[in-house]
Amino acid sequence: MDNQLAQPGIVVRRITLMVIALLLAIGVFILGIHLIQVSDPYVQNVLSLKGNSGQGRAMFQINCAGCHGFEGNGQVGPSLQHVSKRKSKVDLIHQVTGGNTPPMPKFQPNPQEMADLLSYLKEL
Structure with missing residues (x-):
């Protein structure tokens, strides 16, 4: 044996x-x-909404552009160009709301704002 x-x-x-x-x-x-x-439930709510990319762009410019650049090309934070091809909507939601990669802060947009931001990120 x-x-x-x-x-x-x-x-x-x-x-x-x-x-x-x-x-x-x-x-x-x-x-x-x-x-x-x-x-x-938050993710389900966001995914059920139709986002407005114009509103998402405005939100991005106010909250995200300081680190990710005005066109999402990256500065302190990474480039977000074509990010929707690299990350799912669920992953993006959790990244934004969880701030999973320091120094990114946690953001708590309401579901419509998050849907708008996702819509804009898809265009980058």
């Missing part, structure tokens, strides 16, 4: 199965976090 455990083929198969199990567990964890984020 000990001899079988030392065989390279068996060891490789066991390691492969452990890696697959770990990747599946990570995937389930990430999916669970995403489902929790999407089920948030």
Whole structure:
């Protein structure tokens, strides 16, 4: 029996199965976090609204342009050009409201303001 455990083929198969199990567990964890984020009533409310990009631009100029630049090209904060292609709406909502990457502060826009901002960010 000990001899079988030392065989390279068996060891490789066991390691492969452990890696697959770990990747599946990570995937389930990430999916669970995403489902929790999407089920948030604030997020659901924002996603149900039609945003006005003109209003979103005005809000961006007042609250975001100081760090992200007037055209979202980045200054202190990163460039937001094409950010909607890199991040989902849910991720953007959580970034804005959570300030997940210091020194970005937390903002608490009402749902319509957040929908407007998302609409503008989509145009960048």
